Amino acid sequence: MSQSSDLFKKSSQIIPGGVNSPVRAFKSVGSKPFFVKAARGSRVIDADGKEYVDYVGSWGPMILGHAHPEVVEAICRAAERGTSYGAPTETEFEMAKAITEAIPSIEMVRMVSSGTEAVMSAVRLARAFTGKNAILKFAGCYHGHADSFLSGSAGSGLATFGIPASPGVPSALAELTMTVPYNDLEAVRATIREYKDILACAVIEPVAGNMGVVLPKEGFLAQLREITAKNGILLVFDEVITGFRLHYGGYQDLAGIKPDLTCLGKIIGGGLPVGAFGGRRDIMKMLAPSGPVYQAGTLSGNPLAMSAGLATLNVLKREDGYRKLEEKTVLLCNEMGLIFREKGVQVKINRAGSMFTPFFGPGPGEIQDYDCAKLSDTGLFSRFFGGMLKNGVSLPPSQFEASFVSFAHSNQDFELTAGACRKAVSAISKRR
Ligand code: PLP
Numbered sequence: 001m002s003q004s005s006d007l008f009k010k011s012s013q014i015i016p017g018g019v020n021s022p023v024r025a026f027k028s029v030g031s032k033p034f035f036v037k038a039a040r041g042s043r044v045i046d047a048d049g050k051e052y053v054d055y056v057g058s059w060g061p062m063i064l065g066h067a068h069p070e071v072v073e074a075i076c077r078a079a080e081r082g083t084s085y086g087a088p089t090e091t092e093f094e095m096a097k098a099i100t101e102a103i104p105s106i107e108m109v110r111m112v113s114s115g116t117e118a119v120m121s122a123v124r125l126a127r128a129f130t131g132k133n134a135i136l137k138f139a140g141c142y143h144g145h146a147d148s149f150l151s152g153s154a155g156s157g158l159a160t161f162g163i164p165a166s167p168g169v170p171s172a173l174a175e176l177t178m179t180v181p182y183n184d185l186e187a188v189r190a191t192i193r194e195y196k197d198i199l200a201c202a203v204i205e206p207v208a209g210n211m212g213v214v215l216p217k218e219g220f221l222a223q224l225r226e227i228t229a230k231n232g233i234l235l236v237f238d239e240v241i242t243g244f245r246l247h248y249g250g251y252q253d254l255a256g257i258k259p260d261l262t263c264l265g266k267i268i269g270g271g272l273p274v275g276a277f278g279g280r281r282d283i284m285k286m287l288a289p290s291g292p293v294y295q296a297g298t299l300s301g302n303p304l305a306m307s308a309g310l311a312t313l314n315v316l317k318r319e320d321g322y323r324k325l326e327e328k329t330v331l332l333c334n335e336m337g338l339i340f341r342e343k344g345v346q347v348k349i350n351r352a353g354s355m356f357t358p359f360f361g362p363g364p365g366e367i368q369d370y371d372c373a374k375l376s377d378t379g380l381f382s383r384f385f386g387g388m389l390k391n392g393v394s395l396p397p398s399q400f401e402a403s404f405v406s407f408a409h410s411n412q413d414f415e416l417t418a419g420a421c422r423k424a425v426s427a428i429s430k431r432r
Contacts, residue, residue, distance in 0.1 A: 356403050
C-alpha cells in the first residue's frame with residue numbers, strides 16, 4: 001500500500017472523509033487523494049516521493065509558487081518575534097495600507113482569518129447598513145460555507161426565496177438568499193424589481209472561479225453596479241480568488257467598477273489563513289468598536305499571516321509580472337487546446353489571466369453560467385485528471401474549479417504538462 005493510501009485510510013478513521021475540506025478527497029473524480037509531504041516552486045511532492053507540476057496552488061494563494069524564499073523568510077522572522085499577541089501590530093497597519101492603496105474602493109479594511117469569514121461579515125454589515133435582510137447571489141459562485149451562502153434556488157430565471165443546500169442550514173435563513181444565473185441581467189432586473197425593498201446586497205465573484213472559470217459578459221458588472229446603486233442595494237465583490245491574481249489590486253480596477261464592499265483572501269495571506277473585507281468608509285465605520293455591528297476574531301491580523309501576505313504583495317508589486325504570467329498561461333492553454341483538437345476531444349478552455357478551466361464534452365460553445373458549465377462531461381474530465389496525475393501533473397480534482405499558474409512555473413513545467421496532456425488525451429480517445 002502506498003504511503004498516501006495508508007495515510008488516507010488512517011485519517012478517514014478520525015477525520016470525516018479523511019480530509020479537512022471536502023474537495024481535497026478527490027470524490028468528484030472518483031479516486032483517492034495523494035498526501036503532500038512538501039512543495040517548492042511549481043512542484044508538490046507526495047508522501048511516496050512522487051513529484052507533480054502543481055496547478056492547484058493551494059486553490060489560489062500560491063501565485064509566487066510554493067515556499068518562495070522571501071515569504072518563508074518573512075514568516076520565520078515573524079515567528080521569532082512571537083506568533084500571536086491579541087493586540088494590534090504595525091504589520092496590520094501595513095497590510096491595511098497596502099490593500100487600501102491598491103484597491104481604491106476600499107477606504108477601510110478589516111482583517112479576518114478566512115474568505116468565509118470575510119463574506120459572512122460583509123453581509124452582516126450590508127444588512128445593518130441598509131436595514132434589509134435578503135441577499136442576491138449568482139448560481140455557481142462560491143462565497144464560503146456560511147449558512148446564508150449554502151442556499152440554492154428551486155429553478156432558474158426570476159429568483160425566489162432560497163432553499164437550504166445543506167442539512168443544518170435553517171430554511172428561515174436560506175429563504176433570505178435569492179439566486180439568479182450568472183451573466184443574466186434580465187433575471188437580476190426582474191428580481192430587483194420585485195424584491196428591492198428587502199434586498200440588502202448583491203454578492204458576486206466578478207470573474208467566477210468556482211464553477212470553473214467563467215467570465216462576466218461585456219457590460220454585465222457595470223449594469224449590475226448601476227441597478228444595485230439605483231435601488232439602494234449594496235454591491236459586494238467577492239475577490240477572494242481574483243484579488244491580486246489578475247493584476248496588482250482587484251479585478252474591479254480592470255473592469256473600472258467600484259463595489260461598495262470587497263472581500264479578499266488567499267493571496268493576501270501568502271499561503272497562511274487569511275481573509276479581509278473592506279469598502280466605503282461610511283459603511284465600514286459601522287463595525288465595532290467604532291460602530292454597533294459586531295465582528296471579531298482571536299487570530300484576526302495574525303502576525304505570521306500578515307508577514308507572509310505583505311512579503312507576497314511586495315514581490316508582486318516589485319516584479320510587476322502579471323503580463324508575463326498571463327502570456328505564459330495563454331501559451332499553455334493554446335498548447336493544450338491544440339492537443340485536444342489533434343486528438344478530437346471536444347474541450348472549451350475558459351481563461352482569465354493566470355486562471356483557467358478546460359470544460360470537457362459536447363456542451364454549447366460559450367460557457368457563461370452554471371447551467372452551461374454543468375453540461376460538461378465530468379466523466380471525461382475525471383479520466384483526463386487521472387491521466388494527468390499519473391503523468392506528473394496535479395490539477396484541481398473537479399471539473400468545476402480553476403487551475404492556477406504561478407510565477408514559478410517554467411517552460412520545463414509546461415513541456416512536462418503538454419507531454420502529460422498528450423498521454424492523458426490519447427488514453428481517453430482510445431477508450432471512447
Ligand atoms: N469566496 C471565494 C470566491 C472563494 O473561492 C472561497 C474559497 O475558495 C471563499 C470565498 C471562501 O474562502 P475560505 O475557503 O478561505 O473560507
